[in-house]
Amino acid sequence: MDLSNSSPVITDPVAISQPLLGGLPSNLMQFSVMPGGYSGSGMNVSVSRLKIEEALVNGLLDAMKSSSPRRRLNAAFGQDNPSDEDPAYSAWMAKCPSALASFKQIVASAQGKKIAVFLDYDGTLSPIVDDPDKAVMSPVMRAAVRNVAKYFPTAIVSGRSRSKVFEFVKLKELYYAGSHGMDITASPANYEHNAEKCKQANLFQPAREFLPMIDEVTKSLLQVVSGIEGAAVENNKFCVSVHYRKVAEKVKTGPHLFLFCFQATASSSDNVASCLQDWELVARLVNEVLEAFPRLKVTNGRMVLEVRPVIDWDKGKAVEFLLQSLGLNDTEDVIPIYIGDDRTDEDAFKVLRQRGCGFGILVSQVPKETQAFYSLRDPSEVMEFLNLLVRWKKHSM
Numbered sequence: 119m120d121l122s123n124s125s126p127v128i129t130d131p132v133a134i135s136q137p138l139l140g141g142l143p144s145n146l147m148q149f150s151v152m153p154g155g156y157s158g159s160g161m162n163v164s165v166s167r168l169k170i171e172e173a174l175v176n177g178l179l180d181a182m183k184s185s186s187p188r189r190r191l192n193a194a195f196g197q198d199n200p201s202d203e204d205p206a207y208s209a210w211m212a213k214c215p216s217a218l219a220s221f222k223q224i225v226a227s228a229q230g231k232k233i234a235v236f237l238d239y240d241g242t243l244s245p246i247v248d249d250p251d252k253a254v255m256s257p258v259m260r261a262a263v264r265n266v267a268k269y270f271p272t273a274i275v276s277g278r279s280r281s282k283v284f285e286f287v288k289l290k291e292l293y294y295a296g297s298h299g300m301d302i303t304a305s306p307a308n309y310e311h312n313a314e315k316c317k318q319a320n321l322f323q324p325a326r327e328f329l330p331m332i333d334e335v336t337k338s339l340l341q342v343v344s345g346i347e348g349a350a351v352e353n354n355k356f357c358v359s360v361h362y363r364k365v366a367e368k369v370k371t372g373p374h375l376f377l378f379c380f381q382a383t384a385s386s387s388d389n390v391a392s393c394l395q396d397w398e399l400v401a402r403l404v405n406e407v408l409e410a411f412p413r414l415k416v417t418n419g420r421m422v423l424e425v426r427p428v429i430d431w432d433k434g435k436a437v438e439f440l441l442q443s444l445g446l447n448d449t450e451d452v453i454p455i456y457i458g459d460d461r462t463d464e465d466a467f468k469v470l471r472q473r474g475c476g477f478g479i480l481v482s483q484v485p486k487e488t489q490a491f492y493s494l495r496d497p498s499e500v501m502e503f504l505n506l507l508v509r510w511k512k513h514s515m
């Protein structure tokens with residue numbers, strides 16, 4: 119199917135025609151969004167539909183398994199808290215050193231320049247917890263972010279809806295990019311939902327035309343996963359998360375049950391749900407739902423499948439957009455620092471690498487393939503880093 123006919127260049131007329139910090143500069147017009155390709159390669163008509171489905175489900179399942187931190191942790195280290203003495207870990211640290219240990223180098227490169235700070239939310243400012251609604255930010259972390267924002271332009275770039283992440287962060291002085299960067303306010307405190315206020319706000323929402331589709335797919339996803347113990351669906355406005363953190367990876371079945379499940383798979387999803395409550399079932403059902411939504415794709419985060427529009431827009435593009443709209447686009451003068459823990463943050467790390475200025479900091483306790491320059495182990499180290507930045511800035515003023 120050719121998407122170029124069904125969806126030409128998608129732009130946000132309201133956002134583009136709205137003033138953005140005193141008027142959208144003409145160079146921001148480049149931020150129109152072209153439809154991207156499909157996430158799967160299901161367009162090859164010579165491959166049977168069944169094979170395509172299996173490949174998609176298996177691909178999704180592999181991604182789900184490989185994104186399980188405990189699995190990787192155990193595989194890599196056989197322990198929960200890798201130490202610098204572990205050769206695999208120290209090899210990774212040599213490639214992606216601690217931003218705390220490298221703090222002097224970081225600030226030396228920022229000497230005489232402006233720093234702009236971009237922060238992911240889950241896993242970066244708040245520890246990962248089982249219940250997404252309970253991922254609150256500690257008061258000390260909030261104080262650290264508030265202080266950072268006093269000295270540096272600071273933005274939150276999250277997969278959550280903008281309103282939800284604001285509920286957690288509660289700081290009006292920041293810029294917010296929700297829904298993986300598909301919902302940006304380039305003025306602090308424009309977090310209102312009210313339609314009239316939204317119109318006046320400096321909003322950039324490149325996937326606005328997908329709103330009804332996202333609501334529809336949310337309903338379908340809620341319906342199909344309702345029978346899976348532990349699965350949850352979270353509507354993030356321009357994208358949807360299907361959480362499987364609390365779903366058993368594989369329900370242990372005896373030979374009889376296995377046979378029943380196998381037969382049930384061939385006949386009805388409802389029957390399958392009653393016996394195969396595991397990750398494979400989640401992958402299968404999400405994939406099935408998405409067959410009816412060819413303009414949506416699925417990616418994998420930390421124990422979450424993220425359903426989102428097939429558009430060429432991500433956290434990296436959101437960072438570029440914010441830098442430009444905030445007048446921070448001069449690569450000679452501005453050092454953007456992006457801190458994040460997730461695969462979706464890699465898009466932002468990549469952008470900073472390509473610009474040749476600024477750097478990404480990956481929050482991770484385990485070695486990961488990354489475009490980030492530095493690492494921090496967990497949110498408490500993120501807080502330490504933010505506090506150091508503030509202290510350095512105060513002393514250098």
Ligand SMILES: O=P(O)(O)OC[C@H]1O[C@H](O[C@H]2O[C@H](CO)[C@@H](O)[C@H](O)[C@H]2O)[C@H](O)[C@@H](O)[C@@H]1O
Binds near residue numbers: 240247249359
């Ligand atoms: O870009 P982020 O701010 O990191 O958002 C990415 C997803 O974060 C949330 O899920 C993750 O954190 C949850 C709470 O700790 C955890 O339960 C879940 O397993 C993680 O994947 C959020 O709930 C998702 O909607 C975001 O897409």
